[in-house]
Structures are given as structure tokens and as C-alpha cells.
Amino acid sequence: MSQKILAINSGSSSLKFKLYELPDQTVLANGHVDRIGQRNSTFTFEIHGKQNVQAEAMKDHLAAIQAVVNGLLTSHVIEHKSEIVAVGHRISHGGRFYTHPVRIDAAVKAKIKELSVLSPLHNPVNLAGIEALEKILPEAQEVATFDTSFHATIPAKAYMYGLPYSYFEDHDIRRYGFHGPSHEYVTLKARELFGEQQTHRMITCHLGNGASLCAELDGKSVNSSMGFTPLAGLLMGTRSGDIDPEIIPFIEERFHLSSEDVRKVLNQDSGLLGLSGISNDVRDLSEAAHEGNSRAQLALDVYVHQIQQYIGAYTTDLDGLDTLVFTAGVGEHSAIVRQAVCAQLGYLGVKLDEAKNQANALSIEAPDSQVKVAVIPTDEESIIARDIIQVLGLN
The missing domain is CATH 3.30.420.40 (ATPase, nucleotide binding domain)
Known part of the structure; x- marks a missing residue:
């Protein structure tokens, strides 16, 4: 057997x-x-x-x-x-x-x-x-x-928060980063497909119900949009992403909420669902926006804008950009989101081939794009399988 x-x-x-x-x-x-x-x-x-x-x-x-x-x-x-x-x-x-x-x-x-x-x-x-x-x-x-293991290479300047140092020293409050198996897999795959030189400076966009961006230098994570918890960073399906910290005590006092109530609001009632009032699913929102629903369009606009902001910031971290990768459910299948994100990245030399983008091709950049733009289906399970074999010594 x-x-x-x-x-x-x-x-x-x-x-x-x-x-x-x-x-x-x-x-x-x-x-x-x-x-x-x-x-x-x-x-x-x-x-x-x-x-x-x-x-x-x-x-x-x-x-x-x-x-x-x-x-x-x-x-x-x-x-x-x-x-x-x-x-x-x-x-x-x-x-x-x-x-x-x-x-x-x-x-x-x-x-x-x-x-x-x-x-x-x-x-x-x-x-x-x-x-x-x-x-x-x-x-x-x-x-x-x-999820956090791949991001262990993030430097202190990127993982520290501007809080009393004792919070980090005594309570481990710092940026950790998440979606590690996905970012690791597409990083390894991109380097296999396109070579080390083309992937020297790379940003991977894991866009699903949960969403995060990761900056990789020579295959190693140097920054992640998620932080101390997976709530941080981008607006997501039901998660708020980054907000002004003063909003938390404000809504606690204004609406008489407990800390657990606020945690539920930020994790389960916010994000695309909270903004649109319709759904946490980009497919549903794209359809509703196409039919003229302004709140669905607003939710998508905020989502795309935040992705663009992180790409700009991480290009600074990397001192340039060689390859941009889209992955996970939205990243792999939503040509609309990819097109909208890349539409404002011309200053980085990003230019899409619209036909390839619509076809969800592997490489979707135009011939004169200065940046490789790829759609790589994630395979977190292969990373998990590799880890099983290594930890248990199976062959």
C-alpha cells in the first residue's frame, strides 16, 4: 500500500x-x-x-x-x-x-x-x-x-512599530506578515520561469478574500502589507485593513462597543463588504458596479487604490521593480482588477497587453513594458507538502 x-x-x-x-x-x-x-x-x-x-x-x-x-x-x-x-x-x-x-x-x-x-x-x-x-x-x-515563516527575513526597519520599545521587547508586538506559503511559491515559480536577474526586485500580490502584498529582494521577503495580525494592510473581503488607530476608541465610545465587538467589526463587517453593503466577493461587486451600483464601484476603487499605493511604496523599498506578480483568486482571475491596478503604474514602466490580460495569460505585459507582469496561480499546498516531507523525513 x-x-x-x-x-x-x-x-x-x-x-x-x-x-x-x-x-x-x-x-x-x-x-x-x-x-x-x-x-x-x-x-x-x-x-x-x-x-x-x-x-x-x-x-x-x-x-x-x-x-x-x-x-x-x-x-x-x-x-x-x-x-x-x-x-x-x-x-x-x-x-x-x-x-x-x-x-x-x-x-x-x-x-x-x-x-x-x-x-x-x-x-x-x-x-x-x-x-x-x-x-x-x-x-x-x-x-x-x-504563514509568518517566509517573512522572517523582513528587516527591523520594516517590522518595527513606532510604539514603546518594551512592547516589542516584552510582548513581541511587531510586523510579521502573512500568506507566506503563497508568496513563497509564486516567488520560487517566478524565479524558475523568468530567471534570477528578471526577479531580482519583485512584488507579489496575493489578492483573495484576504489580501497582501510582499516585496522580495533576490527571493527573500523584505516587507509585507500585513502586520502584527492579518487585519493590517489592504482593505480585504471583510477586513478593514489599515485605519487611523483613533477610530477604535472613537467607535467604542460612540456605539458603546466592547473590544470584542470592535474586533468583529474590523474583521467581519468591514472591507469590501462593509463599503459596498453587498458582498465581500470581487466577482459580485464587479457585476454590481457594471450595473451602475455606486457603492460597489467605490469599494473596488478603494481596493485598487490601496494596492497601487503599496506597489509604489515597495518599489521604493526595492529601489526599482523588475517583476510584478498577481496571484490568488482575484489576482489570478480578475482581469478588471489587474487592468485597474496597472493603469496608474506607467511611471514605473508598467504596460499591459490587454488581450493577454483578458486571457489570464502567464505574462500579460506589453512588448515595450519595462516591468514583467505575470499571473501565476498559487500552489500553497505544494509548499505544505514539501514541509511535511522535510519535517517527517518522508521519501
């Missing part, structure tokens, strides 16, 4: 998975659950190039993980759960404690739970996934891949 490993990638409203067979790391099955917690959630399951899409309400991530394991069994990709010898999980926040992937034990789970206050949309569902798979696949070893 061959050994198989399962990579689980839980986002705030989605879950992706891939099942690999060792030793060749052949992908046997993959899929994703979208819009978890909504009535219109879908479960997409692919085996040997044949895709099956099911409209199946998923109330939470636990239901999504159970559906994945059931799908593997009923499709006979596996005949018995014991074939899966290890599971890797993408974990949002590792703080200063985890700069590399680790085998999951009781102490690691406790630390993931402790850090949930810093990543309330992710660490709790990550931990729930670990505990669910402990019950579903009790014989499998589990490995954690942390």
Missing part, C-alpha cells in the same frame, strides 16, 4: 486540499470548498483531470474537512484512511515562535490557540482542522506550515 500525504489549506472563507502519493509527489486528487458559511458554498473535487462540482452548504470548516475526507473515500482515491500517513496544515500566525515548519504536538496546538487572538479569522479554524483530522485520521502525523 503506497503512502499518501494530505495538504490542507484553510482560508477565512475557503478550504483547499491536495492529496499526494509518495515518493514521486504525484497529485492524486485536489479540490476546494468556496464560500464556507454561506448558503451558496460549493465543493469542487478533481481526480485525474475530471472535475465534479457540488452545491453543498458548508456551515463551517469542520464540515468542509469532513466532506474532503468522505470524498476521497467514496471516490476510491483511497480505500482506507490509514493510507494517509501525514497531514500538513497551513497555520496563519506563528508569532516569533515558529520560523520553520514543525511537527504538531500538544505544545504546538496550545501555542496556535494562544496566538488566535492575533489571527481570529484563521488560527481558530486552523486548530479546528487539526483537531478534526486527529479524530478522522488518528494514525496520521500532522505538520504545521506557518
Whole structure:
């Protein structure tokens, strides 16, 4: 019986998975659950190039993980759960404690739970996934891949906040950065595709329900738009991104909110959803804006403007720009967003080929563009699988 490993990638409203067979790391099955917690959630399951899409309400991530394991069994990709010898999980926040992937034990789970206050949309569902798979696949070893690890190379001048130094020294308050497996994967892929010289100075844009930009110098992260928590940086699907800190005590006092109430507002009721009043999904907002909805258009305009601001700032960090990469759900599929972002980057020498952009081609820059512009589908699961193999010494 061959050994198989399962990579689980839980986002705030989605879950992706891939099942690999060792030793060749052949992908046997993959899929994703979208819009978890909504009535219109879908479960997409692919085996040997044949895709099956099911409209199946998923109330939470636990239901999504159970559906994945059931799908593997009923499709006979596996005949018995014991074939899966290890599971890797993408974990949002590792703080200063985890700069590399680790085998999951009781102490690691406790630390993931402790850090949930810093990543309330992710660490709790990550931990729930670990505990669910402990019950579903009790014989499998589990490995954690942390979002924050890739950003351990960010220099102090970029990760320090202008707060009393003791907050950093005694309480680890600093910028950490997130979406590490995605930024790492597309960085490695871009350098493989375009060469080290073309990717010397690179900005990667992970644009999904959660969104972040990363500046990479010679393949190493030197800045990230997310900060102490994944709430910081860009406006996102339901997250506010950066705001004036004085807004927090103001709304606490004005609306008689607790700190937990404010945390919910900023993480779940803000962003594209809060501005538009319609949806957290760029697809829905693009359609509504096309039909003349001014608040949907405003939400998209703010979103695009903030992406442009970060690109400008990170070009300064890098002292120039060689390659700009778009990835994740919006980055990979929304030609409208890519076009809007790049429309104001002419001063950097960015120029799109509109036909290639509409086709979601790999390289979408015009022949006379001074900057390579790429659309690279992310594959965080391959990073998770690599980490499983390295940590557990599997071949």
C-alpha cells in the first residue's frame, strides 16, 4: 500500500486540499470548498483531470474537512484512511515562535490557540482542522506550515512599530506578515520561469478574500502589507485593513462597543463588504458596479487604490521593480482588477497587453513594458507538502 500525504489549506472563507502519493509527489486528487458559511458554498473535487462540482452548504470548516475526507473515500482515491500517513496544515500566525515548519504536538496546538487572538479569522479554524483530522485520521502525523515563516527575513526597519520599545521587547508586538506559503511559491515559480536577474526586485500580490502584498529582494521577503495580525494592510473581503488607530476608541465610545465587538467589526463587517453593503466577493461587486451600483464601484476603487499605493511604496523599498506578480483568486482571475491596478503604474514602466490580460495569460505585459507582469496561480499546498516531507523525513 503506497503512502499518501494530505495538504490542507484553510482560508477565512475557503478550504483547499491536495492529496499526494509518495515518493514521486504525484497529485492524486485536489479540490476546494468556496464560500464556507454561506448558503451558496460549493465543493469542487478533481481526480485525474475530471472535475465534479457540488452545491453543498458548508456551515463551517469542520464540515468542509469532513466532506474532503468522505470524498476521497467514496471516490476510491483511497480505500482506507490509514493510507494517509501525514497531514500538513497551513497555520496563519506563528508569532516569533515558529520560523520553520514543525511537527504538531500538544505544545504546538496550545501555542496556535494562544496566538488566535492575533489571527481570529484563521488560527481558530486552523486548530479546528487539526483537531478534526486527529479524530478522522488518528494514525496520521500532522505538520504545521506557518504563514509568518517566509517573512522572517523582513528587516527591523520594516517590522518595527513606532510604539514603546518594551512592547516589542516584552510582548513581541511587531510586523510579521502573512500568506507566506503563497508568496513563497509564486516567488520560487517566478524565479524558475523568468530567471534570477528578471526577479531580482519583485512584488507579489496575493489578492483573495484576504489580501497582501510582499516585496522580495533576490527571493527573500523584505516587507509585507500585513502586520502584527492579518487585519493590517489592504482593505480585504471583510477586513478593514489599515485605519487611523483613533477610530477604535472613537467607535467604542460612540456605539458603546466592547473590544470584542470592535474586533468583529474590523474583521467581519468591514472591507469590501462593509463599503459596498453587498458582498465581500470581487466577482459580485464587479457585476454590481457594471450595473451602475455606486457603492460597489467605490469599494473596488478603494481596493485598487490601496494596492497601487503599496506597489509604489515597495518599489521604493526595492529601489526599482523588475517583476510584478498577481496571484490568488482575484489576482489570478480578475482581469478588471489587474487592468485597474496597472493603469496608474506607467511611471514605473508598467504596460499591459490587454488581450493577454483578458486571457489570464502567464505574462500579460506589453512588448515595450519595462516591468514583467505575470499571473501565476498559487500552489500553497505544494509548499505544505514539501514541509511535511522535510519535517517527517518522508521519501
